Amino acid sequence: MNTATQAPEPAARVRDRLARRHPGALIGELTVLPGGHSGLTYSVAAGGARYVVKAVPPGQRPVGRNDVLRQARVLRALAGSAVPVPGVVAVDERPPAWFAMDFVAGEAVEPVLDENEVPAATARARMLEIASVLRRLHDTDADTPGLDAPEPLDPVGELERWSRTLHAVPAELRPGGQELLARLADDVPRGLPPALLHGDFRLGNVLCAGERAVAVIDWEIWSVGDPRIDLGWFLLFADHHNFPELGHAVPGLPGEAELLDAYRDDRPAPPAMDWFRALGRMKMAAIMGHNLRRHREGKHHDPDQERLPPTIAAMIRTARDILG
Structure with missing residues (x-):
């Protein structure tokens, strides 16, 4: 694919702003960065510097994943913090x-899912x-000036939100899903004090240089809420067995217990983590089921979605096992 594609109307404004930031420097053309799943993402050079630009797609409203200003807010709030951004x-x-x-050099590879060899x-x-x-992110003050944080997510609200998504998936694509939702609803834990949440925290959304994390990226769905929501999702990516026909084994990868110990940093273990581990699996089943349904209905043609049914079933089955 030719990525040297001229950006839509904001291109002139971007180049003008960078020209003022770098007087006399040559400002390059905006080129599309592949792999983005929301909004428009470009790369542009200004003299010896390089930047990434995120823009609202033409004709679309700046809401949801296209709300690039909201993403800029959280990045600015975290500038200079213990969380690299x-x-x-x-x-x-x-x-x-x-x-x-700023363009940050690094690679974001999800070990159990991506083909990149690390x-x-x-x-x-x-x-x-x-x-x-992730621990440092959750320790960040969610009342940081300028963040304009939304209402906090609690376990009840998070379960209700994703239950609606799973219910919208045809029953034959979510075997055991109704029982899982009932069991989650039967024993919702009490919420913890709200923390700043990434929403999709995993290695695939963290740029690393060698063994070091240099930038947490893709903040489209950040929020404030129970920190175990982020943690349960992150732990899901520790085991390739969670993703039949999609995942592959990585020798020596830390398991959930070891990752939880690293997150704790000698503090007490968060309570009720099994519920949040099961919630993370339900959410993944709901997302995959939604994507597969859209493909089968012709709303978004992607034959690769036909690989998802075994993983959807495994997510639901293992979530039920976790709950006992």
Whole structure:
């Protein structure tokens, strides 16, 4: 694919802003960065510097995953904190809105799912490293000025939200799903004090250089809420067996218990983690079921979605096993 594609209308505004930031420097063309799942993502050079630009797609409203200004807010709030994030260098609220951030060199590879070859020892070290990054994120003050955080997510609200998503999946694509939802609803834990949440925290959303985490990226669905929501999701990616026909074994990768110990950092273990581990699996089943349904209904043609049924079933089955 030719990625040297001229960006839509914001391109001139981006180049003008960077020209003012780098007087006399040659400002390159905006090129599409492949692999994005929301909004528009570009790379642009300004003299010897390089930036990433996220913009609202033409004709779309800046809401949900396309709300790039919301993403810029959380990155600015975390600047200089113990959580590594790209620095935001420019924000333009005029429609279509965009913001520019520093380009951070690194690779974001999900060991049990991605095909990129990362040495097993490196993958192990990265998993343990980002467990501590997640701890630092949850220790961040959610009342940081300028964050404008939404209402906190609690376990009840999170379960209700994702139950609706799973219910929208045809019953034949979610075997045992109704029983799982009932068992989750029967024993909802009491919420913990709200923390800043990433929403999709895993190695695939953390840029690493060697064994070191250099930037947490993809903040489209950040929120504030019970920290175990993030933690239960993160632990899901420790075992390739959770993803039949999709995952592959990585020797020596830390298991859930070891990752939880790294996250705890000698503090007491968060209570009721089995419920949140099961919740994470239910959410994954709901997401995959939703994507498969859209494919089969012709709303988003992607034959690769036909590989999902075994993993959807495994997510539901193992979630029920976790709950006993």
